[in-house]
Amino acid sequence: xxxxxxxxxxxxxxxxxxxxxxxxxxxxxxxxxxxxxxxxxxxxxxxxxxxxxxxxxxxxxxxxxxxxxxxxxxxxxxxxxxxxxxxxxxxxxxxxxxxxxxxxxxxxxxxxxxxxxxxxxxxxxxxxxxxxxxxxxxxxxxxxxxxxxxxxxxxxxxxxxxxxxxxxxxxxxxxxxxxxxxxxxxxxxxxxxxxxxxxxxxxxxxxxxxxxxxxxxxxxxxxxxxxxxxxxxxxxxxxxxxxxxxxxxxxxxxxxxxxxxxxxxxxxxxxxxxxxxxxxxxxxxxxxxxxxxxxxxxxxxxxxxxxxxxxxxxxxxxxxxxxxxxxxxxx
Amino acid sequence: xxxxxxxxxxxxxxxxxxxxxxxxxxxxxxxxxxxxxxxxxxxxxxxxxxxxxxxxxxxxxxxxxxxxxxxxxxxxxxxxxxxxxxxxxxxxxxxxxxxxxxxxxxxxxxxxxxxxxxxxxxxxxxxxxxxxxxxxxxxxxxxxxxxxxxxxxxxxxxxxxxxxxxxxxxxxxxxxxxxxxxxxxxxxxxxxxxxxxxxxxxxxxxxxxxxxxxxxxxxxxxxxxxxxxxxxxxxxxxxxxxxxxxxxxxxxxxxxxxxxxxxxxxxxxxxxxxxxxxxxxxxxxxxxxxxxxxxxxxxxxxxxxx
Ligand SMILES: Cc1ncc(C[n+]2csc(CCOP(=O)(O)OP(=O)(O)O)c2C)c(N)n1
Ligand SMILES: [Mg+2]
Numbered sequence: 001x002x003x004x005x006x007x008x009x010x011x012x013x014x015x016x017x018x019x020x021x022x023x024x025x026x027x028x029x030x031x032x033x034x035x036x037x038x039x040x041x042x043x044x045x046x047x048x049x050x051x052x053x054x055x056x057x058x059x060x061x062x063x064x065x066x067x068x069x070x071x072x073x074x075x076x077x078x079x080x081x082x083x084x085x086x087x088x089x090x091x092x093x094x095x096x097x098x099x100x101x102x103x104x105x106x107x108x109x110x111x112x113x114x115x116x117x118x119x120x121x122x123x124x125x126x127x128x129x130x131x132x133x134x135x136x137x138x139x140x141x142x143x144x145x146x147x148x149x150x151x152x153x154x155x156x157x158x159x160x161x162x163x164x165x166x167x168x169x170x171x172x173x174x175x176x177x178x179x180x181x182x183x184x185x186x187x188x189x190x191x192x193x194x195x196x197x198x199x200x201x202x203x204x205x206x207x208x209x210x211x212x213x214x215x216x217x218x219x220x221x222x223x224x225x226x227x228x229x230x231x232x233x234x235x236x237x238x239x240x241x242x243x244x245x246x247x248x249x250x251x252x253x254x255x256x257x258x259x260x261x262x263x264x265x266x267x268x269x270x271x272x273x274x275x276x277x278x279x280x281x282x283x284x285x286x287x288x289x290x291x292x293x294x295x296x297x298x299x300x301x302x303x304x305x306x307x308x309x310x311x312x313x314x315x316x317x318x319x320x321x322x323x324x325x326x327x328x329x330x331x
Numbered sequence: 332x333x334x335x336x337x338x339x340x341x342x343x344x345x346x347x348x349x350x351x352x353x354x355x356x357x358x359x360x361x362x363x364x365x366x367x368x369x370x371x372x373x374x375x376x377x378x379x380x381x382x383x384x385x386x387x388x389x390x391x392x393x394x395x396x397x398x399x400x401x402x403x404x405x406x407x408x409x410x411x412x413x414x415x416x417x418x419x420x421x422x423x424x425x426x427x428x429x430x431x432x433x434x435x436x437x438x439x440x441x442x443x444x445x446x447x448x449x450x451x452x453x454x455x456x457x458x459x460x461x462x463x464x465x466x467x468x469x470x471x472x473x474x475x476x477x478x479x480x481x482x483x484x485x486x487x488x489x490x491x492x493x494x495x496x497x498x499x500x501x502x503x504x505x506x507x508x509x510x511x512x513x514x515x516x517x518x519x520x521x522x523x524x525x526x527x528x529x530x531x532x533x534x535x536x537x538x539x540x541x542x543x544x545x546x547x548x549x550x551x552x553x554x555x556x557x558x559x560x561x562x563x564x565x566x567x568x569x570x571x572x573x574x575x576x577x578x579x580x581x582x583x584x585x586x587x588x589x590x591x592x593x594x595x596x597x598x599x600x601x602x603x604x605x606x607x608x609x610x611x612x613x614x615x616x617x618x619x620x621x622x623x624x625x626x627x628x629x630x631x632x633x634x635x636x637x
Contacts, residue, residue: 022460048460054490056483059449063487066453069439070391072460074453093443094450100635101441102434103425138636 004174006151007038007113011075013152014159015046022067024051024060025077035079036115036174057083061090061112065164068110069098073159081116081168082128095164096139109162111155115171117219117272118299118315123306129219129273129299131168135247135282141165141195142247144218147179147225148188148200149244157196168246170219170272185229193250200244201256204228205237212325213260214240215283216270223318230322236329239264246279254286266293266328272316274301293331297324338597341383341537343606344407345375345591348400350610351409352568354618355399355416355430359572365418368430371400373567376590377500378404380540381468384548389465391437391458393451397500398433398440401470405438410617419624426627445471445478448497452484455493459555466494466551474505476521477513488557489525496551497522497559502566507576522559529559535588 001009015021023039029052033040043050053060057078064074078084095108118127134142143154143165158165182188189201202224203210214224221242231238239260243253261267267287269280275298284294300314352370359368371378378400385392387405394401402412408423415422416430423435431442441447451469458465475481476499488495499518503510519529528550532543540562547560565585569575595603 051456054483054486056480056487058480059452059483059487062446062449062480062484063453063456066450066455067457067460068453069450070454070457072457089443089446090449094441094446097432098434098439098441100632101424101428101432102439103423103427104635105424105434106439 001178002174003145003151003176003178004036004038006178007145007155007169008040008042010152010155011039011042012045014075014155015042015049018073018159020071021073021075022049022051023075023077024053024064026053026055026060026079028052028077034077036171039077057086058090061087062094064110064112065090065095065098065108068108069106073109075111075113078112078114080126081114081130082125084112084114084130085133087112088133091134091140091164091166092137096137099163100139107162108164109159111158111165111167113167113169115169115174117170117172118304118311119172121306121308121311124303127304127311129170129271131166131246132271132273132278134166135279138248139163141245142168143197143245144168144243145170145173146200146218146221146242146244147173147176148202148221148242149198150180151178153198154244160196168218170222172219172222176222179225185232186225191252191256193245193252195245195250197244197250199253199256200242201239202228202242203237203239204232208237210237210239210260210264211329212236212238212266212268213257213264214238214268214270215243215257216240217243217246217279219272220270220316223321226318227321227325231325234326236325238325249282249286257283257286258288261287261292262289265291267295268321268324268328269294269296270316270321271298274298276301293328295324295328297321338538338594339602339606341379342591342594342598343610344379344404345537345594346606347407347409347610348375348378348403349591350614351403351413352399354614356568356572358417364416366429367571368399368416369397369571370568371397371566373585373589374500374502374534374564375400376534376537376540377498377562377564380534380537381498381544383541384545385468386465389437389463391454391465391467392439393447393454393467393469394438394440395444395447395470395472395475396431396440396442397472398470399430402433402435402438402440406435408435409613410621411435413617414621414624417621418626419621420627421621421624427632444475445480448478448484449480452488452493452495455488455495456491459493464552466496466548468496468498470498470500472505473499473501473503473510473518474508474513476518482521485522485525485527485557485559489527492556494551494555495557496547497557499559499561501561501563504570504577506570507574518561519559527557527559529561531561532563534562534564535590535593537590537594
């Protein structure tokens with residue numbers, strides 16, 4: 001099933017199984033079903049529980065918090081991730097704080113899901129990966145869909161967490177098929193973290209020590225299948241850890257990264273947005289062994305141009321990642 | 332309730348709020364409070380008038396930085412409030428929230444101007460969805476009418492017919508900024524533009540206010556529609572502490588219209604003395620007891636991360 005259909009299906013199941021689940025967002029009603037068609041069919045099945053709003057992102061966030069406080073389970077869609085900045089105050093000063101500042105006496109169980117990422121020529125305000133601005137906020141889980149993660153499990157675990165969860169969906173993943181079982185080139189393992197999400201480990205070798213560890217999350221996973229295959233031809237053994245919960249980073253993820261980092265001695269950390277002050281810096285910081293060679297790669301720290309050629313040059317891509325791997329192996 | 336009993340009750344509550352906040356200002360001056368307090372001295376009638384007519388079992392209140400009065404009128408939990416502001420574990424929120432971040436039962440406050448308005452809207456949607464008879468009340472100040480989310484919320488409240496009562500507590504100032512430097516047009520006209528019914532009242536007589544608030548609450552409950560109640564009031568105390576730049580004559584003029592003094596005239600001198608002494612004694616004994624209460628440890632705070 002395509003990733004967009006996976007998300008659509010799990011939303012349907014959550015609504016069917018839990019009467020308190022409410023969808024809220026802009027243009028999410030049928031026949032349109034949202035800018036990326038993720039909520040297609042849902043307003044026909046549950047007309048009372050799919051709420052289309054005016055263009056009021058801050059209030060979408062605020063209403064979700066209010067509904068969550070009062071016993072409902074809102075799942076908010078922010079049409080493009082670029083617009084999530086309008087929700088910042090509600091997320092940071094309300095959603096994350098209400099439970100701890102009221103000494104644990106309330107909960108704010110909700111999901112905010114949003115598509116991030118470029119590659120479609122939408123230009124500077126419809127292509128960004130802005131999750132880095134939300135990383136590190138305590139009491140909010142930030143989780144990313146990837147090519148290798150069981151999407152349904154992400155959503156169901158988010159639901160069970162009884163707290164605000166932001167789910168980042170790279171829009172280039174939507175039309176792709178999930179890749180969750182090993183084939184004869186790529187071997188896949190799932191690692192459950194203490195918060196119930198999963199990290200996925202993929203390798204292009206069996207029973208041997210790896211040469212390099214790639215740590216990443218979300219949309220960057222779309223390159224890994226090809227890269228791992230190409231590295232077989234170069235006789236480079238690659239293990240990649242694709243983190244599910246990207247903030248806060250779980251203890252299990254930290255120890256998993258350190259274990260493989262120690263085996264490889266070389267770590268390449270990749271992120272879709274620009275790496276400056278980014279997630280990859282935090283991952284670098286959790287690697288304990290100071291002798292390990294670490295490199296970070298993201299998109300160029302500039303605006304994302306609409307022009308096709310320029311956009312390709314700005315965004316992280318397969319070629320840049322492979323060049324980086326080869327350079328690191330040569331050291 | 333007989334008129335006399337009612338007057339006694341209302342007066343007691345208003346005086347309780349005033350004495351409690353005077354106590355807080357005193358503690359602050361003596362360096363015994365960490366942080367700040369925004370008192371509502373002079374505005375007590377707004378809090379008491381509204382809480383008098385809501386259904387405290389089911390209705391839901393969202394308020395702001397200036398919430399001690401709203402809170403006491405809602406719950407009369409003097410101990411919980413004082414312990415919270417003083418920073419004790421026995422406080423409403425374990426001393427984590429302090430003056431601006433209060434919660435008990437269906438009462439919630441936060442210190443971000445306007446931030447609670449869309450949350451109140453969501454709560455109103457939840458009540459409507461559940462088919463309950465509850466209404467939601469959100470308090471906001473004149474200065475907060477500058478925030479964009481307020482208008483997003485007015486729009487949706489009207490569009491979706493949500494049981495939300497907006498209470499604008501207009502004390503003419505936002506911190507040091509007088510209304511004339513911040514707002515064009517009229518507040519009620521803004522709400523009317525969204526097809527929301529409005530009412531304006533100058534708060535000089537709490538009994539009159541109770542009637543107006545009662546009508547507003549009934550309207551919201553019966554029609555499942557929002558209502559915008561503009562209360563013009565005045566605070567006698569500074570915005571928080573040591574930040575009063577208003578004209579002294581202006582303050583003195585408004586003090587002559589103190590709704591608390593006006594109500595006091597309806598009671599006998601003996602009764603007033605009795606009520607006042609009871610409150611003072613209660614505050615003293617509560618403060619004594621709070622003195623011995625523990626504070627929360629960092630370990631306990633971090634448990635909340637789980
Ligand atoms: C978003 C935000 N901006 C600024 C402040 C700082 N601040 C606290 S109270 C206040 C004035 C609020 O005025 P008003 O809404 O009229 O309420 P009042 O204090 O008069 O009760 C300001 C500017 C804040 N708490 N939140
Ligand atoms: Mg004001």
